[in-house]
Amino acid sequence: MSRRTVAELSRSLARGEFSSTELTRDYLSRIKQFNGVYNAYITITEELALAQAAAADQRRARGEHGPLTGIPIAHKDIFCMQDVRTTCASKMLSNFISPYNATVVERLNAAGTVTLGKTNMDEFAMGSSNETSFFGAVRNPWDPERVPGGSSGGSAAAVAADLCAIATGTDTGGSIRQPAAFCGITGFKPSYGRISRWGMIAFASSLDQAGPISKSAEDAALMMNAIAGPDSKDSTCVEVAAPDYMATLNDTLQGLRIGVPRQHLAEGLGAEVESALQAALKVFESLGATIKEVDLPNSHLSVSAYYVIAPAEASANLSRFDGVRYGYRCADPVNLEDMYKRSRSEGFGSEVKRRIMIGTYALSAGFYDAYYIKAQQIRRLIKQDFDNAFKEVDVIIGPTTPHTAFKLGEKNSDPVTMYLEDIYTIAVNLAGLPGMSIPAGSHKGLPIGIQLVGKDFDEARLLNVAHQYQQNTDWHLQRPEV
Amino acid sequence: MVWETVIGLEVHVQLDTKSKLFSGSSTTFGAEPNTQAGIYDLAMPGTLPVFNEAVLRMAVKFGLAIDAEIGRRSVFDRKNYFYPDLPKGYQVTQLAFPTVGKGSLQITLEDGSEKVIGITRAHIEEDAGKSLHEDFQGLTGIDLNRAGTALLEIVSEPELRNAKEAVAYLKKLHAIILYLGISDGNMAQGSMRCDANVSVRQLGATEFGTRTEIKNINSFRFVEKAINHEVRRQIDIIEDGGRIIQETRLYDADKDETRSMRSKEVANDYRYFPEPDLLPVVIDEAYIEAVRAELPELPNAKRARFVSQYGLSEYDAGVLSSSREMANFYEEVVNICGDTKLSANWVTVDLQGLLNKSDLEISQSPVSASRLGALIGRIKDQTISGKIAKAVFEAMLGSEQSVDEIIESQGLQQVTDSGAIEKLVDEVIAANPEQVAQFRAGKEKVFAFFIGQAMKVSKGKANPDQLNALLLQKLKG
Numbered sequence: 001m002s003r004r005t006v007a008e009l010s011r012s013l014a015r016g017e018f019s020s021t022e023l024t025r026d027y028l029s030r031i032k033q034f035n036g037v038y039n040a041y042i043t044i045t046e047e048l049a050l051a052q053a054a055a056a057d058q059r060r061a062r063g064e065h066g067p068l069t070g071i072p073i074a075h076k077d078i079f080c081m082q083d084v085r086t087t088c089a090s091k092m093l094s095n096f097i098s099p100y101n102a103t104v105v106e107r108l109n110a111a112g113t114v115t116l117g118k119t120n121m122d123e124f125a126m127g128s129s130n131e132t133s134f135f136g137a138v139r140n141p142w143d144p145e146r147v148p149g150g151s152s153g154g155s156a157a158a159v160a161a162d163l164c165a166i167a168t169g170t171d172t173g174g175s176i177r178q179p180a181a182f183c184g185i186t187g188f189k190p191s192y193g194r195i196s197r198w199g200m201i202a203f204a205s206s207l208d209q210a211g212p213i214s215k216s217a218e219d220a221a222l223m224m225n226a227i228a229g230p231d232s233k234d235s236t237c238v239e240v241a242a243p244d245y246m247a248t249l250n251d252t253l254q255g256l257r258i259g260v261p262r263q264h265l266a267e268g269l270g271a272e273v274e275s276a277l278q279a280a281l282k283v284f285e286s287l288g289a290t291i292k293e294v295d296l297p298n299s300h301l302s303v304s305a306y307y308v309i310a311p312a313e314a315s316a317n318l319s320r321f322d323g324v325r326y327g328y329r330c331a332d333p334v335n336l337e338d339m340y341k342r343s344r345s346e347g348f349g350s351e352v353k354r355r356i357m358i359g360t361y362a363l364s365a366g367f368y369d370a371y372y373i374k375a376q377q378i379r380r381l382i383k384q385d386f387d388n389a390f391k392e393v394d395v396i397i398g399p400t401t402p403h404t405a406f407k408l409g410e411k412n413s414d415p416v417t418m419y420l421e422d423i424y425t426i427a428v429n430l431a432g433l434p435g436m437s438i439p440a441g442s443h444k445g446l447p448i449g450i451q452l453v454g455k456d457f458d459e460a461r462l463l464n465v466a467h468q469y470q471q472n473t474d475w476h477l478q479r480p481e482v
Numbered sequence: 483m484v485w486e487t488v489i490g491l492e493v494h495v496q497l498d499t500k501s502k503l504f505s506g507s508s509t510t511f512g513a514e515p516n517t518q519a520g521i522y523d524l525a526m527p528g529t530l531p532v533f534n535e536a537v538l539r540m541a542v543k544f545g546l547a548i549d550a551e552i553g554r555r556s557v558f559d560r561k562n563y564f565y566p567d568l569p570k571g572y573q574v575t576q577l578a579f580p581t582v583g584k585g586s587l588q589i590t591l592e593d594g595s596e597k598v599i600g601i602t603r604a605h606i607e608e609d610a611g612k613s614l615h616e617d618f619q620g621l622t623g624i625d626l627n628r629a630g631t632a633l634l635e636i637v638s639e640p641e642l643r644n645a646k647e648a649v650a651y652l653k654k655l656h657a658i659i660l661y662l663g664i665s666d667g668n669m670a671q672g673s674m675r676c677d678a679n680v681s682v683r684q685l686g687a688t689e690f691g692t693r694t695e696i697k698n699i700n701s702f703r704f705v706e707k708a709i710n711h712e713v714r715r716q717i718d719i720i721e722d723g724g725r726i727i728q729e730t731r732l733y734d735a736d737k738d739e740t741r742s743m744r745s746k747e748v749a750n751d752y753r754y755f756p757e758p759d760l761l762p763v764v765i766d767e768a769y770i771e772a773v774r775a776e777l778p779e780l781p782n783a784k785r786a787r788f789v790s791q792y793g794l795s796e797y798d799a800g801v802l803s804s805s806r807e808m809a810n811f812y813e814e815v816v817n818i819c820g821d822t823k824l825s826a827n828w829v830t831v832d833l834q835g836l837l838n839k840s841d842l843e844i845s846q847s848p849v850s851a852s853r854l855g856a857l858i859g860r861i862k863d864q865t866i867s868g869k870i871a872k873a874v875f876e877a878m879l880g881s882e883q884s885v886d887e888i889i890e891s892q893g894l895q896q897v898t899d900s901g902a903i904e905k906l907v908d909e910v911i912a913a914n915p916e917q918v919a920q921f922r923a924g925k926e927k928v929f930a931f932f933i934g935q936a937m938k939v940s941k942g943k944a945n946p947d948q949l950n951a952l953l954l955q956k957l958k959g
Contacts, residue, residue: 080528093527100521102528199528205758234530235760313758316560319571320525324624336622340564363562363753372755 003479006166006219010067013060020060020070024053024114027072031116031163034482038139038148040158042077043085044117052114059112067222069112074164076155077118078125079105079210080199088201089121089133092321092328092347102199103231104168104210111226116164120154123349124318125175125203127151128421129411132351137408140182141480142446146405149179149421155213156183161482166223169213172203173306174400174425176211177437181400181449184439184478186466187213188220191457192432193238196231202317204310205236207429216476217438217466221245224459240457248460249467254288256465259393263299264424270403276441276448277399280469284397287468294389294396298381302427303419305382308362308375309430315359321347354415383431386453395465396453399424400437404446424451434459438466439475447478483721484685487713488693489648489678490640493655494633495665496609496673497540503608503632504531504574504760511671515614519626525569530759533558537632538763540664541581541606542773544634547658547780548601550585555764556606558757563750566624567611575607575635577754581763582634587658588782589650590800599651600639609633628672634664640679640690645709649702652676653804656702657781661806669700676705680712682720691716692726696740699733708733712740784809792822801830807844811851818855821862828858832875848879856885870894870942898945900952906944907952910935921957932957 004012013020028046035041049072056070080086080098087093101109109115122132130138130153138153140146141161148157152169156179159167169176171189180187188211195210202208212223228242260281265274281291323329323343330346333339348356362371389396401421411418428435434454441448454462470476502509505522522529545552557579560572582604589597611629613622636655642648656674659665667674681693696712699705711733716726731740779787781803788799788809802812808829815825833854837847857878861871866889877888889895897903910932911918921928932953936944 080526086527088527096527098528099526197528198530201527202759233532235532236530236758312755315753316562316570316572316755319562319564320527320569322564322566322571324566325524325569326526336566360753363755365751365753368753368755 003162004165005215006068006071006222007216009071009165010222013070014065020053020056020072020114021050023070024049024072024116027116027164034161034163037144038141038157038161038163039136040119040138040154040161040163041074041117042087042089042120042133042135042154045084045115048084049114049116052109052112056112056114066111066226068108068226071113072116072165073108073113074116074119074155074158074167075105076121076152076167076169078121078170078201079118079168080201081105081115081118084118086118086201087134088124089135090123090348090352091134094134094328096327098199100199103196103233104227105199107227108168108223113226119152119158119167122151122153122175122351124201124314124352125151125170125172125208126314126351126355128174128178128418129406129408130154130157130179131408131412132349134349139408140405141482142184142405146407146446147182149182149401149405151175151179152187152213153179156180156185156187159183159185159213159215160480162479166215166219167213168210168223170200170203170208170210171425171429171435172207172209172310173429174422176213177400177425177435177449177451178422180213180437181439181447181451182405184442184447184449184475184480185213185215186217186220186436186438186470186476187211187449188217188224188436188459188463189428189434190224190228190459191434191454192429193236194228194242194434194457194459196234196237198231198233202313204313205317206313207306207310209429217436217463217470218246218249220436221249221463221467224463228459238457243460245460245463248464251464252288253284253465253468256284256287256289256395257393258284258289258291259294259389259396260291261296261299261389261396261398262293263296264398268402268423269399272441272443273399273401273403273448276443277397277450280440280450280473281397283469283472284465287472292393294393296382296385296389296427298378298385299427301378302382302430303423305375305378306422306426306430307358307419308371309379311355311359312362312372312375313359315356315363318348318352318356323347351415379430382427386427386431386433390455394455395462398451398453400449400451401425404443404448428453432456434462436462436466438469439478440469440473441475442478447475485682485713485717486685486687487644487709488640488681488683488690489642489644489709491638491642491648491651492677492679493636493638493652494609494675494677495636495659495667497537497632497634498663498665498673499534499536499540499632501534502630503534503537503606505630507630509631511673513627515623515625515627517627519611519629523569523626523630525571531574531757533760533763534632537606538581538765539773540632540662541604541634542765542770543662543664543777544604544636544659545582545585546770546774546777547662548582548585548587548604550601550604551583552765552770553579553581553583554766555579555762556581557762558606558760559754560757562753565610565613566622567613567626567629569611569626569629573608573610574757574760576605579762580605587638587651587654589647589654591650592646594797597647599641599647602637602639604634604636607633607635640681645706645713648678648709649706652702652705654781657805661778661780663778669702672700675700678705678709678712680709680716681726682713682716691720692728694726694728694740695730696733697730697743704733704735707735707738708740711738715740778806792816792826794822794826798826798830801834802826805844811844811847814851815855815858818852819858819862821858824858824861825855828854832872836879849875853878853885860885860889864898864945865889865895867896867942867946870896894943896945897940897943898948900948903944903948903952906936906940907949907956910939910953911956918957929954929957
């Protein structure tokens with residue numbers, strides 16, 4: 001039953017080859033068998049999953065199902081789920097039971113998905129290796145000595161090891177795309193504002209966006225159809241209805257204009273990644289696309305701008321974790337200040353504290369103009385770069401990461417080295433554009449991903465391009481030996 | 483040395499919306515603690531704000547009422563600080579782009595002259611919750627019912643020159659807010675709170691002195707007392723060769739003094755930045771004009787109309803238009819009795835005296851406008867005299883009876899039967915032969931004595947005109 005895409009599982013469920021309950025039991029047993037190795041899940045919701053599976057089977061019997069009804073799914077532990085522990089992989093929330101559902105969860109519940117559990121992640125989504133989790137590091141299914149990427153490392157590992165059919169993730173600077181690249185799967189970050197952020201624990205509000213982590217572009221489109229679209233609970237979610245992403249998957253790529261950023265082919269890009277990218281471009285050419293270089297002259301500034309804006313927003317977003325109303329509170333505080341200091345010092349991990357301090361500093365009187373305002377100016381320039389490039393091309397394709405998955409502990413000593421992991425993905429968040437990573441090669445048994453970037457709210461085109469690539473290649477079908 | 487006082491007021495007005503600024507929670511005052519705090523108000527992880535449009539409408543209404551610039555694009559910012567009753571660890575407010583920009587307010591000074599006070603800005607922000615320090619054995623309880631309630635913070639220019647001006651400004655602001663119906667303006671319940679920035683300087687100086695900020699003054703009376711106290715304190719310090727420290731001070735009404743809360747020198751760095759969870763609020767001319775069309779008649783316009791339409795003095799018109807309730811009450815009385823001046827007298831003198839004595843607002847008046855109108859109507863149609871009317875007014879206070887029932891049951895109708903009056907006059911003349919002789923001898927002053935005697939015997943009920951005429955006729959014999 002396992003190792004199939006959502007689209008395949010959906011067809012099998014429709015044909016009655018097996019029930020959702022059987023499928024769910026199969027996934028639960030795989031989780032029991034392998035989660036100890038990969039640590040992809042923080043919480044397994046077995047009881048809930050079986051109840052949802054039974055309900056899905058009944059829906060199917062009544063003919064009230066959609067393509068996702070009965071499909072086993074995992075949610076990144078950043079999405080609030082009512083009556084389920086929602087930790088954000090932090091000690092701060094290690095006992096937090098959410099009183100409500102995130103819109104993404106609500107919509108997938110309504111579509112009839114079966115929730116297997118909550119996946120591991122970097123604490124508060126801050127990290128690129130999934131090593132900052134309070135619940136321990138996640139291991140890459142292709143090589144357990146290596147990281148799965150982050151911050152949605154648990155979701156990516158769970159999909160790659162087939163411990164769920166599909167998963168949700170969030171992406172602030174590359175947190176869906178980079179782990180998708182490291183784990184050899186498809187990761188999709190929609191345009192900022194396409195999917196409601198209600199119930200998604202905020203890291204950097206102006207950059208965070210939810211999206212699917214899946215085995216194919218078609219599966220991503222299936223999930224997008226369920227979760228995209230306006231939500232009155234999120235003012236930054238656009239009011240325009242989302243299109244049917246399945247409808248355009250098979251559009252031809254004849255005449256598609258692809259841009260390759262000159263700056264992404266420069267120093268720092270691993271040779272194995274570059275050759276995979278070139279091979280992929282050949283495939284696109286064979287499908288009728290034309291390739292040209294484009295210029296993103298300010299892309300070298302993106303990491304610096306990001307590490308001002310994201311920590312600045314995070315420093316305020318994480319102020320609510322103060323030990324007063326919920327979450328971790330230190331033992332026996334002697335007064336208010338002591339309670340604040342120790343609850344936050346003990347409740348947050350070191351990377352989270354580092355970013356709170358960077359953000360607090362950047363917003364301080366006397367530094368605000370030099371850091372925050374300057375970073376916002378760079379952000380506008382980066383958006384302009386993309387706007388200019390998209391005058392000449394329809395999609396931009398480049399590497400997702402400079403190299404394949406690195407070893408656990410390899411980049412922990414120097415935060416800046418870790419921050420540079422997201423050098424190709426961060427600009428996309430700063431510009432608010434849709435981006436995705438699809439598998440396009442392999443090196444020494446480790447997957448290589450390429451990144452596709454689309455125009456504002458042009459998700460359908462991006463999914464179409466990725467799907468056509470996957471119809472003509474089989475990188476996305478390769479699975480690790482679990 | 484002659485000192486000049488410089489005062490600027492920051493007034494927080496709780497806007498009277500059904501739900502909070504960014505959440506659907508109710509705003510009713512006095513509910514059980516934390517029963518009106520939803521998941522956003524509690525700053526549950528993942529929750530987001532949704533701007534309540536009713537708040538925008540109220541802010542724009544206020545802006546138009548003070549002739550202010552209306553921000554076509556206003557932006558919310560986060561003001562960061564930690565406090566247990568501030569659940570998110572930041573307050574959402576408007577820093578650089580407030581909804582209401584520069585405007586002004588005209589106030590009337592004690593000598594009757596007018597002064598225009600500049601208003602710097604008025605911005606929308608959320609209120610904090612309350613920390614409860616009693617009843618928790620040394621611990622602090624948090625009530626988040628108020629957290630997230632919409633506030634309009636109205637900041638004046640430092641153009642007030644003494645405590646009385648500050649009170650006049652605050653009262654005018656209060657009146658406008660009630661006229662607009664955007665807040666209940668209840669200072670005791672905290673719906674309107676005032677912080678005063680106070681400094682002193684030598685008369686004629688162009689630089690401002692160092693100011694202190696007096697926090698949370700919760701009545702008009704305390705504003706005056708707090709400022710006067712603070713001015714005295716500052717002058718004493720400077721005259722003793724000292725220096726004023728810029729700080730926040732708290733007014734203690736029991737001791738009638740201000741005391742230091744915290745020094746600005748160690749104050750928070752609030753690290754403001756634009757709130758990324760909310761879009762800028764953009765409004766166009768059509769929106770502004772639609773709000774303008776909803777504006778009620780404001781105090782100054784009403785005063786002018788009372789003068790021209792009802793023939794009132796500037797003073798009476800000013801008193802009667804000082805609040806919308808007062809003006810409405812007055813106009814209802816006029817509608818019933820038809821006498822504008824008599825109504826003005828009764829409302830400003832008799833009724834106001836009664837209210838002052840019992841410390842009541844016009845809205846709590848024990849005598850309704852319709853009953854007062856009926857009473858004045860009976861003076862006008864000569865059923866009772868003005869003097870008797872005062873007795874009826876007294877009787878109305880403890881009674882549910884109508885004006886006519888009171889007059890009827892206590893037999894207070896004027897005696898207009900000429901036979902009865904003649905009998906009365908005859909009695910009085912017969913009983914006072916000595917005074918009759920004096921009158922007839924030319925001492926006309928004695929006439930008043932006869933009126934008094936006759937009124938006494940008739941218990942004030944004799945129609946004065948008829949009594950006058952008959953008495954004169956009989957005495958002259």
